[in-house]
Amino acid sequence: MAVLVVAEHDNASLKDATHKVVTAARAMSGDVDVLVAGENAAAVAQAAAKIAGVRKVLHADGAALAKQMAEPLEALITPLMANYDGVLFPATTTGKNAAPRVAAKLDVMQVSGVIGVESADTFVRPIYAGNAILTVKSAEAKKVLTVQPTAFKTAGDGGAASVEQVAAPAGPFKSAFLSDEIVKLDRPELTAAKRVVSGGRAMGSADEFHRVIEPLADKLGAAVGASRAAVDAGYAPNDYQVGQTGKVVAPELYVAIGISGAIQHLAGMKDSKVIVAINKDEEAPIFQIADFGLVADYKAAVPELMAELEKAGI
């Protein structure tokens, strides 16, 4: 059986999430193809061809695919499925948006947020915000999955797959792109970062969030994250939210500052290798999962930490 991986990219560069989903796909099949759907994304297709273990890259180029909206992606992918027994999307907002549309057209049940592939038809996924782990077997003729990239190792480079052009869907479509506001990042991307520093409601204002969280993140070369409370209050942009309904991260180091540790937040970060929590309430649930809990007011502790890191030559 052959399976198709839908590449995560922004037309300019291929995202590492793709390499991780390829690893998941390889656990299902020896024949893994990658689909690059975009506009003027030839460089992305070339990059995808270099992923080790990829048989072939399908490249669809067209204006309708510029923003990878659900309708054109579905119109592209559903007919391609005649040649595949499965399709894997990264569990990003793009993948989550499009995958169920393809599944419904194929009349199959999708398996969402896969964190383990036991065989070509048996998958592991978290439910109830990660408080239970479900193993599920799918007898569907075509498997449609979204895959949690953080749960898989990155497939390396070293491949030399061929790139095949496929026609982009023509439309018309019933949804149109109007505008976007993409936050420009000077820091590592949250879901791919090795270190993450997150701030919570304790920050009290956007200014304080900038003043406290960002310098520490920069010192550590970390991405910045936030709790829902911090995002809702406008201290941080929405795409910083870590958790059950935000982004899932699994860095080597996760530093939670002024975050209580609600189950919905833990769902997004509890697979981090080392967790640091700074909170002035010693009863805060975050301490139960932290490797290094510091009961302190962040207002004193963070400047001290900055100084101590400085001393350590970081």
Place this chain on the structure above:
Amino acid sequence: MKVLVPVKRVLDYNLKVRVKADGTGVDLSNLKMSMNPFDEIAVEEAVRMKEGGGGHPAGTATEVVAISIGPEQAQETIRTALAMGADRGILVKAEGEVEPLAVAKLLKAIVDAEQPGLVILGKQAIDDDSNQVGQMLAALLDWPQATFASKIVVAGGKINVTREIDGGLQTLSLETPAIVTTDLRLNEPRYASLPNIMKAKKKPIDAKTPADLGVDVAPRLTVVKVADPPKRQGGAKVKTVQDLVAGLKAAGVI
């Protein structure tokens, strides 16, 4: 424009599940069940469209219909929506787990009968965390979709939706009829007042079965097992920032 709002009865978000010892599922007996939080946001938005508010002129929605698929008790979830301001309810009685594809098919049958201009769903149910039904319903109907909405503007026969995406925000314009799924920051749902809870008792709820709607709800996926997540060894504290930095160094993460 008629607006449909599917609402799911789920374990209350404040509660932690217990995995059954035999690994067949989770134990929900005697635990508080509530409306899926994203669906409360969906009901709130629809009611604002009807009553005016949140940027919507009154009358944007002419009627708000709440639908739930589940056991008899899912009626309570519909009553909650009615107390928030929905006009009537439809209960599709089904015992046990109904998978997202089957939910989408049941909803399609109801949409075919009701002919709404808009269906607002939650982006995900916090029990199965599937994040599927809205997109599947859009596909089955061949309607446009906007998931993860943080703002909805109905104007000139179109529905403009701002979506929360990984890199920031994106705004789409949808032809009607359309499907929208809610994200957390779309609005803050109201608490129903006591008089409205009383009034809701008199609002009609129509009961149906999957057979009435001609949908086979037999599960497509087989549960192999449900287990506790691996337990994390946490709980260690450090006394000083110096100890913290030393510990991080020893752990090799800085």
